[in-house]
Amino acid sequence: xxxxxxxxxxxxxxxAVGPDYQRPELPLxxxxxxxxxxxxxxxxxxxxxxxxxxxxxxxxxxxxxDNLSLEITRSRLQAAREQTTVxxxxxxxxxxxxxxxxxxxxxxxxxxxxxxxDTFNLDGMVSWEVDLWGANRRRSDASYAQLLSSxxxxxxxxxxxxxxxxxxxxxxxxIEQRYRISKDTARVRLEELKLARLRKxxxxxxxxEVRQAEVExxxxxxxxPALDFDRHQKQNxxxxxxxxxQLETQYQMPQGLSALGITDVLAIGVPxxxxxxxxxxxxxxxxxxxxxxxxxxxxxxxxxxxxxxxxYGIESENLGDILDSEGVTWSxxxxxxxxxxxxxxxxxxxxxxxxxxxxxxxxxxETVLTAYTEVSDALASVRRAQSAMEAQQELVNASQExxxxxxxxxxxxxxxxxxxxxxQRQLFSAQLALSQLQRDQLLAHINLYRALGGGLAAAPxxxxxx
Numbered sequence: 001x002x003x004x005x006x007x008x009x010x011x012x013x014x015x016a017v018g019p020d021y022q023r024p025e026l027p028l029x030x031x032x033x034x035x036x037x038x039x040x041x042x043x044x045x046x047x048x049x050x051x052x053x054x055x056x057x058x059x060x061x062x063x064x065x066d067n068l069s070l071e072i073t074r075s076r077l078q079a080a081r082e083q084t085t086v087x088x089x090x091x092x093x094x095x096x097x098x099x100x101x102x103x104x105x106x107x108x109x110x111x112x113x114x115x116x117x118d119t120f121n122l123d124g125m126v127s128w129e130v131d132l133w134g135a136n137r138r139r140s141d142a143s144y145a146q147l148l149s150s151x152x153x154x155x156x157x158x159x160x161x162x163x164x165x166x167x168x169x170x171x172x173x174x175i176e177q178r179y180r181i182s183k184d185t186a187r188v189r190l191e192e193l194k195l196a197r198l199r200k201x202x203x204x205x206x207x208x209e210v211r212q213a214e215v216e217x218x219x220x221x222x223x224x225p226a227l228d229f230d231r232h233q234k235q236n237x238x239x240x241x242x243x244x245x246q247l248e249t250q251y252q253m254p255q256g257l258s259a260l261g262i263t264d265v266l267a268i269g270v271p272x273x274x275x276x277x278x279x280x281x282x283x284x285x286x287x288x289x290x291x292x293x294x295x296x297x298x299x300x301x302x303x304x305x306x307x308x309x310x311x312y313g314i315e316s317e318n319l320g321d322i323l324d325s326e327g328v329t330w331s332x333x334x335x336x337x338x339x340x341x342x343x344x345x346x347x348x349x350x351x352x353x354x355x356x357x358x359x360x361x362x363x364x365x366e367t368v369l370t371a372y373t374e375v376s377d378a379l380a381s382v383r384r385a386q387s388a389m390e391a392q393q394e395l396v397n398a399s400q401e402x403x404x405x406x407x408x409x410x411x412x413x414x415x416x417x418x419x420x421x422x423x424q425r426q427l428f429s430a431q432l433a434l435s436q437l438q439r440d441q442l443l444a445h446i447n448l449y450r451a452l453g454g455g456l457a458a459a460p461x462x463x464x465x466x
Contacts, residue, residue: 016134018296043452123313277453
């Protein structure tokens with residue numbers, strides 16, 4: 001009969017108040033608005049198989065090793081891992097060992113021969129709050145969900161870093177390509193200016209046409225300072241991502257953005273894949289799981305709590321003899337506490353927890369909806385960039401032929417310099433625009449890869465739901 005209260009307490013500790021987590025039902029469409037692709041799923045493709053440029057891979061490797069924001073996120077993950085140990089400790093008894101000493105003397109008013117007595121105590125103590133309603137297990141669930149959230153936050157930071165490095169790299173190469181186009185155009189126009197001056201000296205053309213050639217030459221030159229500033233700025237952005245004051249390697253600029261490789265895999269799966277592929281969705285769900293567990297903690301606070309504590313020790317008048325002493329002391333205490341009046345604080349905390357759970361669910365739904373729209377927008381951007389680049393490439397081809405014919409006609413005296421200058425101006429503009437569209441196409445593929453999860457997020461580990 002004496003063990004009945006303890007047995008009852010242990011039996012009750014097998015239950016946990018509060019709702020068990022259930023993933024919300026989401027009205028996701030069955031398919032994205034895109035033609036299904038073939039090959040490996042783009043959202044699960046490792047980044048090395050997506051970014052095929054060796055120089056870019058080298059930059060990403062350095063960023064993953066030295067980026068400061070990523071290192072901060074790693075530290076937060078380690079702190080979250082340690083926090084689970086702190087939280088889980090409440091599930092088990094707490095043991096401690098104490099050594100105390102006391103010296104006392106009798107009062108001179110009550111004793112004609114006051115004595116001074118020393119007492120030394122060595123005690124082992126145990127205390128345990130029995131988890132009657134599962135509050136500590138709900139706290140453990142919440143802490144574990146926060147740990148998983150931190151893991152997915154690390155995935156999210158990694159995905160953002162890889163995508164940002166690739167984006168800044170392609171933007172840098174676009175600037176370098178337009179800088180090269182501008183320099184080549186300025187060189188050609190300088191030759192045209194020299195030819196115009198020679199023709200004027202021979203009385204073939206007027207000074208007006210020489211001035212027109214000079215204007216076109218200077219127009220090409222004026223683009224160079226701005227592009228030179230842009231490329232230094234883009235290099236600094238890369239340095240920040242790489243966590244370095246210098247680019248450690250001298251990178252060889254490719255002949256053109258069109259020479260850079262990105263995998264042709266465009267199988268994108270179905271919208272429900274985002275629930276396991278996108279780190280931000282996983283983060284939002286783990287926050288929802290933590291809020292769900294916190295509601296159970298708030299509900300348990302309204303119910304009785306049962307604490308067991310005890311001690312066992314030995315007492316001696318001499319410290320050196322304490323381990324051999326026969327003065328054994330012990331105590332065992334059990335206490336049941338029921339909140340009665342707290343001015344509505346505990347009920348208010350429960351309502352707060354319920355609202356925070358509702359907020360977390362709304363945030364999860366919003367994150368999934370945002371993810372879906374981002375994938376949809378990225379798909380549209382890929383299609384638009386492909387169509388625009390193909391049309392612009394045709395314009396460049398036509399402009400190059402236009403320049404060739406205009407130069408022949410100019411040299412043969414059939415056309416004026418205005419015809420040649422107009423053709424060159426159109427080609428220059430078309431080439432610059434083509435470079436930017438090539439960059440946009442690469443960025444559109446990066447955004448799609450990122451929107452689908454970037455091959456870095458795995459399905460969350462199962463939670464410790466009670």
